Amino acid sequence: MKTLRRLFKYILVFVVVVVIALLAFAATFDANNYKPQIIEQVENATGRDFKIDGDINLSVFPWVGLKVEDVSLGNEKGFKEKQFAAIKRLDVKVNVLPLLKKEVEINIIRLHGLDVSLEVAKNKSNNWSSLVQAKTSGVDASAESKKTEAPVEETAEEQTTGSPLAALQVEGFEFVDAVIRYDDRSSGTKATVSELNLTTSAIRFDQPVDVTFGARIENSQPAIDTRLKLVTQLRFNKDLTEFDLRDFVFTLYTKANEFIIEDEQVEIKSNINVLLDDQRVSLKQLQLSALDTRTQADITISQFLTTPLIQGDVEVQSFNAREVAKRVGIELPEMAKADALSHVALKTKIKLLGEKLQANDFTLSLDGSTLSGWLHILNISKQQLRYDLVFDHLNINDYLPPVVETANVSASAQTSAVAGAVTGEETNGDEKIELPLEMMRRLDVQGDFRVLSLTAKDYQIKQFLMSLKAGNGAITIKPLSMQVLQGQVVAAVKLNVQQAIPAYAIKLDVNQVQTGPVVNPFLDGLMGDKPLSMKGAVNVKMDVTTTGETVNQLKQASKGPIIFDMKETEVNGFDPEFYMRSSIADYVHEKGFGLSTTIMGSYKPREVTVFDKIHSTVNLAKGKARTNDFLMDSKRVQVRAKGFADIMKNTLDVITSVKLPRAKTAVEKIFDEPVYVRVHGPFDALQYELDKDRLKASTTDVLKKQVDAKLDAEKQRLKEKVDAEKRRAEEKAKQELKKTTDKYQDKLKDKLKGLF
Numbered sequence: 001m002k003t004l005r006r007l008f009k010y011i012l013v014f015v016v017v018v019v020i021a022l023l024a025f026a027a028t029f030d031a032n033n034y035k036p037q038i039i040e041q042v043e044n045a046t047g048r049d050f051k052i053d054g055d056i057n058l059s060v061f062p063w064v065g066l067k068v069e070d071v072s073l074g075n076e077k078g079f080k081e082k083q084f085a086a087i088k089r090l091d092v093k094v095n096v097l098p099l100l101k102k103e104v105e106i107n108i109i110r111l112h113g114l115d116v117s118l119e120v121a122k123n124k125s126n127n128w129s130s131l132v133q134a135k136t137s138g139v140d141a142s143a144e145s146k147k148t149e150a151p152v153e154e155t156a157e158e159q160t161t162g163s164p165l166a167a168l169q170v171e172g173f174e175f176v177d178a179v180i181r182y183d184d185r186s187s188g189t190k191a192t193v194s195e196l197n198l199t200t201s202a203i204r205f206d207q208p209v210d211v212t213f214g215a216r217i218e219n220s221q222p223a224i225d226t227r228l229k230l231v232t233q234l235r236f237n238k239d240l241t242e243f244d245l246r247d248f249v250f251t252l253y254t255k256a257n258e259f260i261i262e263d264e265q266v267e268i269k270s271n272i273n274v275l276l277d278d279q280r281v282s283l284k285q286l287q288l289s290a291l292d293t294r295t296q297a298d299i300t301i302s303q304f305l306t307t308p309l310i311q312g313d314v315e316v317q318s319f320n321a322r323e324v325a326k327r328v329g330i331e332l333p334e335m336a337k338a339d340a341l342s343h344v345a346l347k348t349k350i351k352l353l354g355e356k357l358q359a360n361d362f363t364l365s366l367d368g369s370t371l372s373g374w375l376h377i378l379n380i381s382k383q384q385l386r387y388d389l390v391f392d393h394l395n396i397n398d399y400l401p402p403v404v405e406t407a408n409v410s411a412s413a414q415t416s417a418v419a420g421a422v423t424g425e426e427t428n429g430d431e432k433i434e435l436p437l438e439m440m441r442r443l444d445v446q447g448d449f450r451v452l453s454l455t456a457k458d459y460q461i462k463q464f465l466m467s468l469k470a471g472n473g474a475i476t477i478k479p480l481s482m483q484v485l486q487g488q489v490v491a492a493v494k495l496n497v498q499q500a501i502p503a504y505a506i507k508l509d510v511n512q513v514q515t516g517p518v519v520n521p522f523l524d525g526l527m528g529d530k531p532l533s534m535k536g537a538v539n540v541k542m543d544v545t546t547t548g549e550t551v552n553q554l555k556q557a558s559k560g561p562i563i564f565d566m567k568e569t570e571v572n573g574f575d576p577e578f579y580m581r582s583s584i585a586d587y588v589h590e591k592g593f594g595l596s597t598t599i600m601g602s603y604k605p606r607e608v609t610v611f612d613k614i615h616s617t618v619n620l621a622k623g624k625a626r627t628n629d630f631l632m633d634s635k636r637v638q639v640r641a642k643g644f645a646d647i648m649k650n651t652l653d654v655i656t657s658v659k660l661p662r663a664k665t666a667v668e669k670i671f672d673e674p675v676y677v678r679v680h681g682p683f684d685a686l687q688y689e690l691d692k693d694r695l696k697a698s699t700t701d702v703l704k705k706q707v708d709a710k711l712d713a714e715k716q717r718l719k720e721k722v723d724a725e726k727r728r729a730e731e732k733a734k735q736e737l738k739k740t741t742d743k744y745q746d747k748l749k750d751k752l753k754g755l756f
Contacts, residue, residue, distance in 0.1 A: 049074030088113025
């Protein structure tokens with residue numbers, strides 16, 4: 001026991017002597033006397049000039065502290081700036097005695113006027129790599145050898161997590177007036193971070209710490225001037241496992257006229273909680289304001305040290321998309337609805353885990369329409385997308401260019417005008433269709449897009465469905481279906497970009513769709529000033545394939561059948577029988593037969609012709625659409641056609657025939673043979689030519705018989721007239737003879753009376 005007391009006594013004496021020695025050392029030690037040695041050591045280690053123009057103040061007890069001013073490290077040779085880094089003032093003091101109780105007590109930590117210049121030469125070498133290499137090359141060989149030694153097992157105490165400190169007290173932190181410059185002469189990029197300031201209030205465990213951060217970032221290419229400001233109240237526990245950032249406000253003011261016309265402010269507000277043991281970060285009441293939009297969210301990030309899982313609710317409040325686009329220098333095209341895109345909002349639940357992103361309970365509000373459903377990205381880098389989305393209603397017309405009122409312009413001309421307005425230039429069909437082939441080949445997309453009620457042009461569409469599947473360079477829409485114009489349309493479209501030249505395939509099945517709204521605009525002007533329209537339901541089947549990189553190549557390579565069928569179809573403004581009669585009458589009149597009035601009779605054109613059947617099979621091949629069986633059949637007239645449309649030149653060349661199925665009178669037998677008409681020329685300037693050679697061949701015999709019969713009748717009439725005249729003359733002569741005879745007889749009697 002005495003020995004133990006004596007040992008403690010010696011230890012106490014030793015400690016007192018050491019303390020007295022340290023006090024004496026601190027009182028007499030002047031670090032400035034060692035400036036040359038310090039400078040020499042730094043220059044040897046870095047190979048650069050090192051300066052300490054200010055004083056070095058070193059304290060040992062009771063505060064271990066260092067204060068140094070005007071320190072600079074020179075730049076590497078071959079670079080523009082004279083200094084690599086400089087510090088105006090560094091000041092830090094740690095109280096010694098509290099350290100014995102595992103308590104840290106530090107006065108205000110000050111780092112003022114840090115100035116760093118980072119440079120990249122034209123050959124892409126830089127002025128900081130050599131510092132890292134110098135530090136690495138100075139590693140002791142014994143330290144390197146320790147890497148091969150067996151790892152020492154940690155004690156239970158060493159394995160415990162959290163801070164080993166019993167208490168922490170820092171009066172504050174001042175990191176002010178820092179500047180970091182970056183000059184990359186290989187790319188011509190310059191950037192400067194200036195006005196860099198970070199200050200805090202007193203820092204203690206489980207006590208709120210006021211934190212303020214600010215900086216200015218200027219970039220040359222592109223030209224951007226940004227100011228950052230962050231204000232929050234930080235709290236953390238003794239084990240350093242939980243951090244709270246209350247009233248977190250991050251504000252960004254930016255001037256980037258190359259991207260954003262006006263100066264922009266972005267603000268983020270939230271309350272942030274970090275639990276290291278649980279690997280969990282919570283961003284509560286997150287608010288993001290940018291480009292005149294407001295986003296609210298509650299986000300949780302878990303297992304962030306392994307594979308972060310980010311999930312939560314996100315809501316973008318209603319904003320004007322047109323105004324947002326304008327703020328970033330994008331002028332959206334004028335739309336038919338003046339306030340289109342003025343009310344856009346979004347709400348969803350997100351879940352992001354590695355490469356997987358889910359947006360569930362997805363709702364997009366667009367000018368009164370609502371798109372709902374879900375989107376899942378199975379793998380972001382591989383573009384694996386799955387979705388199921390439904391619009392309750394949508395009027396596409398609102399987002400199309402305004403309708404320009406034009407007079408006497410055909411539908412095809414209007415279509416060309418619209419196309420030219422969209423592209424901004426005239427095209428001839430040989431321009432290459434630019435497709436993002438590499439991106440399309442990587443697509444892995446599958447999903448359904450529906451619109452319950454869709455308005456497009458004058459069409460009201462119900463139950464629109466587009467099922468898309470894309471993978472391995474094959475993009476298929478099957479089905480593409482809708483209820484429209486009292487009928488059903490089902491299509492399948494396939495685009496294959498596996499090869500260098502894209503290939504297309506289209507299958508179409510149209511069932512009982514009313515043709516009028518679709519066909520009538522194209523019939524306008526087809527018969528001159530006379531209005532022409534159609535009313536009826538059509539069935540269409542199409543199976544067409546094509547390949548090519550331009551519109552003309554696609555037209556040229558198109559092949560496959562298109563089959564049309566219609567029943568009970570009304571055609572207004574077209575009477576083929578009247579056309580047939582008038583054509584023959586004009587021909588007869590031209591030839592001088594004099595039967596034109598007889599041929600026309602009392603027939604007047606009918607406004608409506610009802611066809612019991614309309615049918616055609618059109619085969620696409622080699623840039624032409626050819627038909628050999630076009631038929632329009634009714635009880636009183638039949639129209640047939642053979643020929644082709646040249647879809648490369650937009651011309652038509654068709655021989656049509658018009659035939660009446662009965663002949664009532666002898667003259668009408670002239671209608672037993674059809675009248676042939678050639679329709680040819682550009683689509684917008686068709687010409688109609690009567691085949692007079694065929695008409696002559698089919699009418700000559702009938703007309704000759706009619707003329708002979710007329711001549712025979714005239715001869716008979718004249719003969720009968722002559723005979724009648726002869727009989728009348730003979731009778732008159734007899735009467736005259738009798739009168740004369742009677743007269744002479746009377747005179748003779750008178751004379752005889754005188755004799756007796």
